[in-house]
Amino acid sequence: xxxxxxxxxxxxxxxxxxxxxxxxxxxxxxxxxxxxxxxxxxxxxxxxxxxxxxxxxxxxxxxxxxxxxxxxxxxxxxxxxxxxxxxxxxxxxxxxxxxxxxxxxxxxxxxxxxxxxxxxxxxxxxxxxxxxxxxxxxxxxxxxxxxxxxxxxxxxxxxxxxxxxxxxxxxxxxxxxxxxxxxxxxxxxxxxxxxxxxxxxxxxxxxxxxxxxxxxxxxxxxxxxxxxxxxxxxxxxxxxxxxxxxxxxxxxxxxxxxxxxxxxxxxxxxxxxxxxxxxxxxxxxxxxxxxxxxxxxxxxxxxxxxxxxxxxxxxxxxxxxxxxxxxxxxxxxxxxxxxxxxxxxxxxxxxxxxxxxxxxxxxxxxxxxxxxxxxxxxxxxxxxxxxxxxxxxxxxxxxxxxxxxxxxxxxxxxxxxxxxxxxxxxxxxxxxxxxxxxxxxxxxxxxxxxxxxxxxxxxxxxxxxxxxxxxxxxxxxxxxxxxxxxxxxxxxxxxxxxxxxxxxxxxxxxxxxxxxxxxxxxxxxxxxxxxxxxxxxxxxxxxxxxxxxxxxxxxxxxxxxxxxxxxxxxxxxxxxxxxxxxxxxxxxxxxxxxxxxxxxxxxxxxxxxxxxxxxxxxxxxxxxxxxxxxxxxxxxxxxxxxxxxxxxxxxxxxxxxxxxxxxxxxxxxxxxxxxxxxxxxxxxxxxxxxxxxxxxxxxxxxxxxxxxxxxxxxxxxxxxxxxxxxxxxxxxxxxxxxxxxxxxxxxxxxxxxxxxxxxxxxxxxxxxxxxxxxxxxxxxxxxxxxxxxxxxxxxxxxxxxxxxxxxxxxxxxxxxxxxxxxxxxxxxxxxxxxxxxxxxxxxxxxxxxxxxxxxxxxxxxxxxxxxxxxxxxxxxxxxxxxxxxxxxxxxxxxxxx
Numbered sequence: 001x002x003x004x005x006x007x008x009x010x011x012x013x014x015x016x017x018x019x020x021x022x023x024x025x026x027x028x029x030x031x032x033x034x035x036x037x038x039x040x041x042x043x044x045x046x047x048x049x050x051x052x053x054x055x056x057x058x059x060x061x062x063x064x065x066x067x068x069x070x071x072x073x074x075x076x077x078x079x080x081x082x083x084x085x086x087x088x089x090x091x092x093x094x095x096x097x098x099x100x101x102x103x104x105x106x107x108x109x110x111x112x113x114x115x116x117x118x119x120x121x122x123x124x125x126x127x128x129x130x131x132x133x134x135x136x137x138x139x140x141x142x143x144x145x146x147x148x149x150x151x152x153x154x155x156x157x158x159x160x161x162x163x164x165x166x167x168x169x170x171x172x173x174x175x176x177x178x179x180x181x182x183x184x185x186x187x188x189x190x191x192x193x194x195x196x197x198x199x200x201x202x203x204x205x206x207x208x209x210x211x212x213x214x215x216x217x218x219x220x221x222x223x224x225x226x227x228x229x230x231x232x233x234x235x236x237x238x239x240x241x242x243x244x245x246x247x248x249x250x251x252x253x254x255x256x257x258x259x260x261x262x263x264x265x266x267x268x269x270x271x272x273x274x275x276x277x278x279x280x281x282x283x284x285x286x287x288x289x290x291x292x293x294x295x296x297x298x299x300x301x302x303x304x305x306x307x308x309x310x311x312x313x314x315x316x317x318x319x320x321x322x323x324x325x326x327x328x329x330x331x332x333x334x335x336x337x338x339x340x341x342x343x344x345x346x347x348x349x350x351x352x353x354x355x356x357x358x359x360x361x362x363x364x365x366x367x368x369x370x371x372x373x374x375x376x377x378x379x380x381x382x383x384x385x386x387x388x389x390x391x392x393x394x395x396x397x398x399x400x401x402x403x404x405x406x407x408x409x410x411x412x413x414x415x416x417x418x419x420x421x422x423x424x425x426x427x428x429x430x431x432x433x434x435x436x437x438x439x440x441x442x443x444x445x446x447x448x449x450x451x452x453x454x455x456x457x458x459x460x461x462x463x464x465x466x467x468x469x470x471x472x473x474x475x476x477x478x479x480x481x482x483x484x485x486x487x488x489x490x491x492x493x494x495x496x497x498x499x500x501x502x503x504x505x506x507x508x509x510x511x512x513x514x515x516x517x518x519x520x521x522x523x524x525x526x527x528x529x530x531x532x533x534x535x536x537x538x539x540x541x542x543x544x545x546x547x548x549x550x551x552x553x554x555x556x557x558x559x560x561x562x563x564x565x566x567x568x569x570x571x572x573x574x575x576x577x578x579x580x581x582x583x584x585x586x587x588x589x590x591x592x593x594x595x596x597x598x599x600x601x602x603x604x605x606x607x608x609x610x611x612x613x614x615x616x617x618x619x620x621x622x623x624x625x626x627x628x629x630x631x632x633x634x635x636x637x638x639x640x641x642x643x644x645x646x647x648x649x650x651x652x653x654x655x656x657x658x659x660x661x662x663x664x665x666x667x668x669x670x671x672x673x674x675x676x677x678x679x680x681x682x683x684x685x686x687x688x689x690x691x692x693x694x695x696x697x698x699x700x701x702x703x704x705x706x707x708x709x710x711x712x713x714x715x716x717x718x719x720x721x722x723x724x725x726x727x728x729x730x731x732x733x734x735x736x737x738x739x740x741x742x743x744x745x746x747x748x749x750x751x752x753x754x755x756x757x758x759x760x761x762x763x764x765x766x767x768x769x770x771x772x773x774x775x776x777x778x779x780x781x782x783x784x785x786x787x788x789x790x791x792x793x794x795x796x797x798x799x800x801x802x803x804x805x806x807x808x809x810x811x812x813x814x815x816x817x818x819x820x821x822x823x824x825x826x827x828x829x830x831x832x833x834x835x836x837x838x839x840x841x842x843x844x845x846x847x848x849x850x851x852x853x854x855x856x857x858x859x860x861x862x863x864x865x866x867x868x869x870x871x872x873x874x875x876x877x878x879x880x881x882x883x884x885x886x887x888x889x890x891x892x893x894x895x896x897x
Contacts, residue, residue, distance in 0.1 A: 126202045127205055137178040140205070143172070151348065155168055159189070194213045261280060305431060316409055320340075323337060343425070348372065352897070383404070408426075426447065428446055449465060451463065465497075488652040506555060520541060522653075546571070552564070552565070568610075578597065580712070589757075605657060616629075628671045641710070668690075672686075684726070685726055693719075697748060698714055699757065720765065738777075795833050804825075832866070833860050
């Protein structure tokens with residue numbers, strides 16, 4: 001009959017009982033003796049005649065214990081002896097006589113609460129028995145969820161009061177906290193939720209789950225913060241930034257549409273080349289060096305309509321995670337940064353409808369349970385309709401143009417059981433831009449993700465993913481005698497298996513394998529029926545397979561010192577295709593081709609192996625300050641071929657192969673992080689140096705589009721980037737926000753070839769297209785009242801480099817012959833812009849049919865004509881292009897039913 005019971009943890013739930021005023025030895029007055037009756041009957045009789053109270057649960061099985069004989073004068077002693085025969089004990093606790101097993105008794109003897117603290121919501125005991133070594137840490141783990149919707153809360157903080165220890169929940173709301181056995185007071189917080197305080201007695205490793213409720217407005221205002229306020233200090237991985245969706249939505253927007261990717265540009269180390277541009281630049285890298293993912297799937301087009309709208313619907317986003325270095329070793333394939341946009345699951349408790357209506361775009365989201373707490377769905381759609389605005393302009397090129405986009409997201413989440421979760425996600429987007437009624441640009445993205453999460457145990461997890469990603473770009477011209485259809489794109493099939501294992505209390509291991517198949521379409525030109533003078537040009541397609549295996553360890557050396565280190569080993573196989581062999585005694589050109597090497601489909605034409613170690617060291621100098629040092633090595637096997645500073649419709653991806661080597665980056669960072677005044681303010685200073693081998697650029701006068709011998713026009717050399725990032729942030733109060741400043745340089749040098757034709761600027765370092773030494777962002781949010789808020793964003797940066805003609809030769813009516821400067825030796829004027837936004841929320845009633853808000857935005861307040869670039873005619877006349885040369889007001893209404 002000996003059974004294991006839940007130890008002391010269960011007993012603390014009943015501390016509100018009457019005080020125990022009777023001693024164990026006191027005589028119990030019985031009117032009759034009991035013999036061969038169930039123990040609960042005897043306990044009931046004692047309770048009915050005395051002030052003594054017993055605590056036990058029926059499922060513990062004590063109703064099977066028969067009392068052979070008990071008399072009033074030795075009733076308690078008889079019961080104690082009976083329980084001890086079955087491995088149980090009877091102990092006094094807060095007015096109760098509590099029945100416990102031997103493990104519970106040891107826990108009780110190990111440490112009792114001296115007093116209750118009524119300011120804490122709950123009392124818990126973690127672990128059973130007694131600690132093996134009271135001086136060694138044990139692990140407290142669990143999951144933090146939304147109490148209403150039963151969804152995991154990502155980025156919730158679990159902080160030990162009056163102690164530097166604390167952690168943040170991960171992507172599934174789980175956490176791990178290492179503590180020495182003893183008594184602690186924990187405070188659990190999440191932006192927009194009621195904080196929860198728990199008093200715990202840690203004995204051995206165990207679990208502690210908690211649920212938080214949405215914050216209800218009463219008399220005080222709610223302050224929403226981007227993340228746990230001390231996370232910048234305690235974060236173990238250098239260069240990691242997490243933006244909560246609440247902060248992203250608070251920033252001023254263009255035409256009322258929230259763009260999570262553009263929001264990152266307000267952070268130090270992240271920039272763009274100008275307005276109306278796709279992509280972003282991180283620490284001196286180009287847009288093609290960023291790995292952009294949505295729920296783990298690669299996204300090749302991170303924007304809509306030439307960068308004016310983001311590719312991600314803000315209503316779906318859980319958080320935006322950016323690694324300004326290479327990140328942990330489970331990420332790879334890019335040499336600049338990793339951006340992972342994590343989407344949330346559907347509501348598991350009730351149906352929800354939300355969306356927004358704007359002047360040129362609208363969105364709608366529907367979510368809810370298909371089977372409560374078991375299966376959820378989420379379906380959203382967006383569309384843009386700016387054509388009516390184009391028709392109002394007087395420019396004939398614009399009012400004859402048309403533009404628009406739509407995207408659709410679908411996500412299905414099914415809990416098979418407590419250890420298995422199956423998720424299916426789909427994404428479809430389509431962009432269309434027609435210029436002056438004759439040229440149409442179309443971008444299409446299709447994603448499909450199947451994910452299986454399996455838990456072997458509380459310390460051993462597995463995630464398996466199968467992903468399909470297809471990006472296609474299409475240009476069509478309908479002009480008579482010049483009509484054509486041009487296509488390019490990239491198709492991926494990917495499989496990944498990731499494992500997480502907690503090894504003891506000091507190590508968290510992540511390891512796994514991945515395989516990624518590429519199919520490159522580098523250009524297919526098809527002339528139309530009215531274009532008889534042109535011929536079809538089909539650039540040979542390329543295929544490749546990228547495999548990787550990785551291991552990452554998050555090692556807590558001591559409460560103040562941690563090390564996240566790992567290694568990724570990648571293998572890239574260029575499969576099939578045709579490659580040119582060039583005469584090494586001549587510069588590469590059509591005339592120096594000596595042979596053509598052809599490989600069958602699936603045959604390995606070229607193989608590369610990359611060894612990519614990473615390490616990030618964090619030292620908590622004090623509970624409120626830390627020093628971080630990191631090193632990352634990453635390999636990039638595919639290259640974005642472009643002759644513009646921003647991503648454009650004619651850009652395409654090309655594989656490393658016989659004549660094109662992968663890029664290799666080594667990045668070093670050192671940073672100091674400090675919080676003060678109880679995390680009211682935080683400041684950080686971080687410096688970095690990055691060296692990149694085999695960066696790709698093109699020769700002077702090179703042909704990028706539809707070039708069958710493109711290898712002859714590309715050159716590879718050295719990239720160098722370095723900088724200093726400064727951030728000052730205020731986290732609480734009516735006025736919140738941050739000031740970010742970056743000094744950085746991004747340089748290129750191409751001097752490997754012995755031939756002058758294959759050198760750029762004579763083989764000297766020169767500024768990259770996106771080199772902007774000074775970059776300043778000021779973001780301010782002012783809560784005027786609980787319903788009304790004002791937001792401001794100011795941006796300043798050095799003008800980007802350009803190449804200009806420095807002289808010209810002209811004879812009579814013959815067009816000028818221009819003599820250009822060295823590449824990127826001049827700059828456009830500096831960039832600066834001010835944006836404002838005003839948010840008016842609906843009433844503060846708790847129960848209302850529609851929870852809505854009006855957002856008024858004014859983009860480019862003082863109408864600055866920021867130059868995107870300067871162009872020159874054949875006669876040398878200069879024209880400055882400003883994408884947005886005036887103020888752009890907008891109004892939108894966001895709602896939730």
